[in-house]
Amino acid sequence: MQKENNDFNVHRTLEELKHYLPAQAPLKDFIHHNTLHAFQQSTFFEGINEAHEIFGYKVLLSIDAYRKLFKEGKINEAVLDRIIEEKEFPLQIWKDKLIKQPFLEEEIPRIGLLRANWKSFYKIDLDSLVHPILFRIIGSYLDQGVSIWNFPTSEMGFLQSIKELERNSLVSFFKTKRVKDFLINENFSLESLLKIVVGDSNLYEQYIFDQQFAHPGWSGIISVIEENPTALIDSKKITLEELIIFELLLEIDALDDYFGTIWSPLGLKLETLPEQLFTPVQLKESSAVKQIWQEAFEWTYFDQVLKGLQYPTQIAEQAKKPTFQALFCIDDRECSIRRYIEHEDEACQTFGTAGFFNVEFYFQPENSNFYTKVCPAPVTPKYVIKEIENTSRAKTDFHFEKHAHGLLSGWILTHTLGFWSALRLFLAVFKPTLNAASVTSFRHMDKHSVLSIENMNGEVNESGLQIGFTIEEMANRVEGLLRSIGLITDFAPLIYVLGHGASSANNTHYAGYDCGACSGRPGSVNARVVSHMGNHPKVRQILKSRGLEIPVSTQFIGGMHDTSRDEMVYYDLKVLSDSNFKQHILNAKKFEAALISNAKERSRRFVLINSKKSALKIHKKVKLRTVSLFEPRPELNHATNALALVGRRNFSKNIFLDRRSFLNSFDYSTDMEGDFLLTILNAVAPVCGGINLEYYFSRVDNNKLGAGTKLPHNVMGLLGVANGIDGDLRTGLPSQMIEVHDPLRLLVVVEHFPSVVLKTIQRNPSTYEWFKNDWVKLAAVNPETKEIYVFSEEKFIPYFPVNKKLPEVSDVEKLIESTHDNLPVYILKDANYGMVH
């Protein structure tokens, strides 16, 4: 096959394409990431404008939506004025544009323009002829366990398998002969097929983009699987190139069937060429207007937060020894529970840190042949921790088993167990309980199992992973953990390390509910492992030699907070000393009280729960949601997230943040070089930023960047969800997860000197990119003077809040009962929680 034209390079086109396709992993590994990561090398507004013009994504709210927010007072006029003035635009003219001028928001994106000519010139709806059979075949090939009779030849790679089937079968996937011959005799290449279909080699790349972006979900998952074959349990060999080839074959098949073998390629019919995809885009005035609105919307909130951070902390520095210390994940869902725990026991201290607690490893449950990664996605651990003596077994449920789909077994089942289903139906509606259809974080690891944490003799497992950690390795991790959060003196007798997970029923996106820092798994094993390390006498010895002296009487307790049920579980209590055990019993009561109050605060977002009821009753209802099949919102996850605060607890202890903030503990005074800060920001930018932007884009364009409503979703091969049976895979978050989310970028506020922060972020180019290009906003607060600096165009610029005073609140319970909506920032004044349980 001779090369037609040097302008078209298969390899380069495929790389480009993969760059722009959605990068979402199969459902079991749902990990939040920036949906528009492909545009991250441009600044935020430039990048999203390109995405908008080229791919037709909605990247901001509509002008009407912003105007409505403005009318409702959710966009502050003073902030808006300041933003227009900072851009040196004439204020009144632009304000009129923003507030009054009508704009036509009708736009046609570039993607799809070329292939639209099939319909206009050939009167053929190619996609409706090709997509159903294409999706069906790839879906069956990639299937992870829905079908009973699997794709017969899947081990040879995608095209080879199809060829094998075609060669040895009396029937065919194709309707015509030409393409079948191509496939069987292998006398084709991607380019030769493009020549038949498109003709003009200048259009090949654009054609492939058009074609693949007609079903970005399937193309995206194939690109993910090609790059990372271990993403599937039942691994499948497939490449994006094979998909494109097969789709071209099907297109030729459809065209041959319609026109016979003589038809001219698309490129030769065109009179005018459609606009090329990647020529530079212009910023339309309507988009410019929306960008200003967006900034004003963001800074209306950020301004309050920054003002709040300037308020002097009323709570006196801890004078006496803390009763206990508790480490939580930085997750925004832990923001309020910490407030309630501190309220229950004013002498305690809480900390926030990435929820894998600085121990990175694979976890291998008892009886399993697979490991699951429990640390941030970019980290590749060298360790495995095995679970032994797990006594619990998963229940089976015939509704999911293959017998229910057999002919004769089905006949017997419908006559017998069919009536059992009726009872189950009845119970599912009137008395929901935990069953085989539910997922609960407590099942991740058996509470009573034993973990292989310590490596004595360098044991390695069959894949070369070290089983457990050596003493030295343990000490390094415990030291790193404690130093990064500034917990180096004043150890309380009990230090809780609390991971988090979630429970839900009938939820395809369950993996997105657990801990982001543990690759979408519950953080229970990590909490237990690091506590074991911290309690190890030899580890303590090493720590002591490094100047970190933890009293012998101090003990660590691992545990887990279930964020949807608001329940806690504690591990390995038998190692506690008598006095610590007694103390723990007292603490556990405080935790319980805090959990109940927390459930009540969460419930204000659930319209169907009356938040004015007593907290105890509400807690019961909240728990019921997690086992109810009919509840699409067991919890609201990261919805409304907007902030990440990196600093001491007192930095933000006296402001009410409405569960909107990631909180990472950090003591600037112990880190003048910014070493720990770098580690923290290396995680905060991609993890919290990724979560934030996934929520952002799923919210502004739930149809293309989000998964739409989950109610009609159908599970495709355990890989993903689609609407109906012959749709494209839907990526992003379902509407139920984002409907209460305000699309704001993340504001990271660091309590440190701006000069140190600047030097620190510049040390890691990939972290720096997030801030430099404004995909995450950054501010620094001088810890001594409380002066605020906002990072903009690679400099820290002083910022003076528009808000001069913030409202104060003393009755938090009243406040949370008052509305379902987002609350502004309040100063907590002698906070009286007044919760009656």
Add this chain to the structure above:
Amino acid sequence: MEWFINVFIVLPLIGFLVSLIIPKRKENLLSRISFTTVGIQLFAAVGFISFWVFNNAKVINVKEFSIFKAKDYDFYVDFYFDRITATYLLLGAILTFIITIYSRYYLHREEGYKRFFNVILFFYLGFNIVIFSGNLETMFIGWEILGISSFMLIAFYRDRYLPVKNAVKVFSIYRIGDVGVILAMWLSHHLWHENISFYKLGNYELVHEHLANHSMIGFVISIMIFISAAAKSAQFPFCSWLPRAMEGPTPSSAIFYGSLSVHIGVFLMMRTYHFWEHQISFRIFVGSIGLITSLTATFSARVQATVKSQIAYSSIAQIGLIFIEIALGLETIALVHVAGNAFLRTYQLLVSPSVVSYKIREQFYNYIPRRKTIEDSWPKRLEYSLYIMSLKEWNLDTFMYKNLWNPLKRFGSKLSFLTFKNVFVLFAVVFISGIILAYNPKLVNPTWKFYLPLIYGLLGLVMVIKAFTERASVRLSWSLIITNHLSIALAISFNEHFDFSHHIWYLSGVLVSGIVGYLCIQRLRKLEKWVSLDQFYGHIQEHPKIALVFLIACLGVAGFPITPTFIGEDLIFSHVHENQVLLAAFIALSLIINGLAAIRIYARIFLGPASKNKIGAAKRSA
């Protein structure tokens, strides 16, 4: 006791009507109305059935009232109650009750909350009319309601492309089923010389006596009934619509396509059992189709990689077995089977999202790579061929296109010379000359007399085919639907002399709906400079009111039981003689296509993604 049957029809009707007037935002009230309605129905059903069983479970037949009466013709509403009705009544009430409560939370905050409950109640009304019906005419009222509510629920997410496309597809299959019933009604009218009730079918002597002389008509009636039943219950060759109907919210798929709607074909077969039980060849036919269905559907189920289509095919396979049971006369087993299958599939569909966590967990612990199945032991050629066929659903989805819609489209494209204006002129000439001929029979010589009805019938058919395949002009398509009805009326006029009032019954609804629909189109053309049929335009998003009025107009011209046309259609048919098979075929085909053409116009202009603004709309493949 007999009067109590009315409660089971009136209650859902009231619930439905009340739900229509409740404001959209009152979620709580809407769901309350729904589950209270169905809850009372369930309670009443349990009470009634207990009472009925206690009183020896005698079959009840109530002739309610006549809607239209003429010589030899009596369109009357009739209710019937036996153990088949009792089973379906309980099944329907239990499942609908559970689903309404389930959906109360599940649909919270969903855009179409009100529409969902409206349609569920409407469906439930139709379901009850069907199961209580005492004759084909009454059943047909419910039958049409089921069809249209199915359409509305599949197209629930009407701003996306696939739900709308699949809704139209499913509706087209249902339409074939509808015509099966119409033809069965026509033939039974000739067979019995009256509108026979199901009750009388239970009379062996009567049935036997009539069938003895007309065994051919009897067989054809049975086939027509079977086509309707097979279409509704997704039997071979109509299997492929069922998985494609799974586009609405999961609970609606569960109740419609997992349980109630899909078992209605079975109901029809059981209800008419006494009519065909002595036609051995027919029973063999039913059993064989059941067998073919269960085998093909089982293989299709085995290869499905999506949860809902797998459940759909498993359910079809079981219904195939139920057809065999009915053919064997095992009514009790069939009834138990229906209930078990309905409960099982409903629950399976409801928990279908859980399959991910369940199976992933299972694999995590007991993963066996490439599990062997029975097919692996077969010769490669057989295994691969069977796999490909199963994956392609035995080509059944393309079957209808290849053999019915595509030929029609090709034919329609040959009629491109027809435009709005020349159709008007052409039709005026033909129609006026037709009227002159019809009312001056002396002008017509006897040979013509035989051909004229056929010519006008054919003319009507050609018009409606053009209406169905028209890609540009909405007005043209719409007017052709109306002229199709006029041509049919004229064709029948040549056939025999009958009272002019029959025409009025038939045409009044068509004309009123036709004018209303035409005004809607004109209004829309004014507001939106451009209205065409070449794609889905999604205008319902901006003009929901016009869309609603137009939908009602479409139902009117399609002979839906809201206008006299519904009875008129049946009435007109009664004037087609039993030997005029060709004329009956023309008219039947016309009726299938004109209903479809009307719904197609509605779908194309009002449903689907908004054409104006692609930004913010879902991808076509989504």
